[in-house]
Amino acid sequence: MDHIQNTTKKQVTKMSLFKRILLVDDDEDSNFLTKKIIVRSNIADEVATALNGKEAFEIVKQCTDTNTQYQCPDLVLLDIKMPVMNGIEFLQVCEASNLRNIPVVILTSSVDEIDKEETTKFSFVKDYINKPFTYEKIMTIKSKLDK
Amino acid sequence: MEPDSSNPRVKPQAEKQSNLELYKRIFDLLPASVFIKDRNNQLLEFNEAFRELMRISREELLSKTTNELFPDAEKYKTDDLEVIETCKPKLNIIEEVIVPGDVKWLKTDKVPLTNEKGEIIGVLAISQDITQQKIVQDKLAATQEKLRRLNNELEGRVKERTKELLKSNEELKRINTDLDNFIYIASHDLKSPIDNIEGFIHLLRDSLAGRTTDEQEEFLNRMTTSVNRFRKTIIELRKITAMQRYLKDDEEETDLNMAVEDIKTEISSLIENTGASIITSFEVPLIKYGIKNIKSILFNLITNAIKFRSPERKPVIKISSKEVDEGVLLSVKDNGLGLTPEEKNKLFIMFKRLHDHVEGTGVGLYIVKRIVENNGGKIEVDSEKGKWTTFKILLKNK
Numbered sequence: 015m016d017h018i019q020n021t022t023k024k025q026v027t028k029m030s031l032f033k034r035i036l037l038v039d040d041d042e043d044s045n046f047l048t049k050k051i052i053v054r055s056n057i058a059d060e061v062a063t064a065l066n067g068k069e070a071f072e073i074v075k076q077c078t079d080t081n082t083q084y085q086c087p088d089l090v091l092l093d094i095k096m097p098v099m100n101g102i103e104f105l106q107v108c109e110a111s112n113l114r115n116i117p118v119v120i121l122t123s124s125v126d127e128i129d130k131e132e133t134t135k136f137s138f139v140k141d142y143i144n145k146p147f148t149y150e151k152i153m154t155i156k157s158k159l160d161k
Numbered sequence: 162m163e164p165d166s167s168n169p170r171v172k173p174q175a176e177k178q179s180n181l182e183l184y185k186r187i188f189d190l191l192p193a194s195v196f197i198k199d200r201n202n203q204l205l206e207f208n209e210a211f212r213e214l215m216r217i218s219r220e221e222l223l224s225k226t227t228n229e230l231f232p233d234a235e236k237y238k239t240d241d242l243e244v245i246e247t248c249k250p251k252l253n254i255i256e257e258v259i260v261p262g263d264v265k266w267l268k269t270d271k272v273p274l275t276n277e278k279g280e281i282i283g284v285l286a287i288s289q290d291i292t293q294q295k296i297v298q299d300k301l302a303a304t305q306e307k308l309r310r311l312n313n314e315l316e317g318r319v320k321e322r323t324k325e326l327l328k329s330n331e332e333l334k335r336i337n338t339d340l341d342n343f344i345y346i347a348s349h350d351l352k353s354p355i356d357n358i359e360g361f362i363h364l365l366r367d368s369l370a371g372r373t374t375d376e377q378e379e380f381l382n383r384m385t386t387s388v389n390r391f392r393k394t395i396i397e398l399r400k401i402t403a404m405q406r407y408l409k410d411d412e413e414e415t416d417l418n419m420a421v422e423d424i425k426t427e428i429s430s431l432i433e434n435t436g437a438s439i440i441t442s443f444e445v446p447l448i449k450y451g452i453k454n455i456k457s458i459l460f461n462l463i464t465n466a467i468k469f470r471s472p473e474r475k476p477v478i479k480i481s482s483k484e485v486d487e488g489v490l491l492s493v494k495d496n497g498l499g500l501t502p503e504e505k506n507k508l509f510i511m512f513k514r515l516h517d518h519v520e521g522t523g524v525g526l527y528i529v530k531r532i533v534e535n536n537g538g539k540i541e542v543d544s545e546k547g548k549w550t551t552f553k554i555l556l557k558n559k
Binding site: 041043044047048050051054123124145146147148 | 349352353354356357359360361363364367399
């Protein structure tokens, strides 16, 4: 599958913050940049990307299937405004499919314009990051998640 | 011969004669045309006024039939017959009468004429010439008609203009919405690429760490500065679009003192660094206006007053409110740089900056004006260059 081919694996040299991050955003430049930062800063061992909620849901559904060889991401970085299936719809289908065990962090260019009530009702939405994505921002989130 | 007073028949005869002459004279002196017609519509007797009206001699009048005298004689005959048959007077007959050489408007009363025995022998008619009155009346009616027509025309034009104005208003609203949408879309669509550019500059810096020449380092710095300026502009644009969302939150009661205190806390370091003092005197401390809007208005005006302070004195900002006919008048007066009349005209234009030495994007006052006007109020500025500026804001009563 495209999104699986789109997975970047790095040579593991030291312990990363996450094993596998799923990056869901329709902005390919942004994905490229975020992926670079994740890999260079040793934030995750692997980064998979999906260009919309539908692609992301397929990945999540597939990896939770016991017969699959794919590993589940331990963090989803999710944009809200996307074509085909937006971030909120992605959260809704995950909720409806009982796929609530993967933590989701909303990564968007305008956190202040998100209807927080709409996203905080999903227990697996853990935090928000305003773009641009930086090592410092994800570190803060990681320490919050670990608590 | 002397009159014989012993003859009882002589005196009454003379008296009768003299009375007859008197009546005849009175008859002729009456300022109305009086005439008598028999049952066959034939003229029997008339006074001098009638003769004058007809403009022919008495003999001629008596020698002609009514049909010869009046082209519409048959019409008058109908009235006469009605009076004769009903034995009742017919009053206030107003009609146009063709008399020799002229057309007159007459008001005629017709009464049954009886003989000594009480038998109806004809009709006694008294006519008043109301031609002048009628001309004036007609002129008046014509003027009234003209007025009515003009009025209708005017009403039509007003309706048309109102329709046009409403249409223009709708058009303006639509353009305004389009503009807001454009700003919203532009600011959102521009943010992602600028985020990416900023990220790539970071990555480039990291990749080149320690290997850049001074010139390349300057390029990178200039790119960063430009990106930051771009970002600041986008943030201001987003403030405008954010403002659109709460433009109409007018249901709450806002405490002006509290709003100012909140702003003071928010900009405490700016106040401290400049030694600014903010003096409030609110005759009307509570107003029905959205708190976000009031804070946005006051925040922009207060920070502007501090930003554009005079280098010769510490900024003093006086904020007051008072009740006026149309609502509440909020005033913000400073002792800053002041404005020239030309500068005043450019004040509320988006992205228009009057002073380059001060940080800013030129959106603040545009936002203030939009908030005030969208809530039905208005904003005015008064100033003396080098001395002071006062912003007067009418917050419309809801």
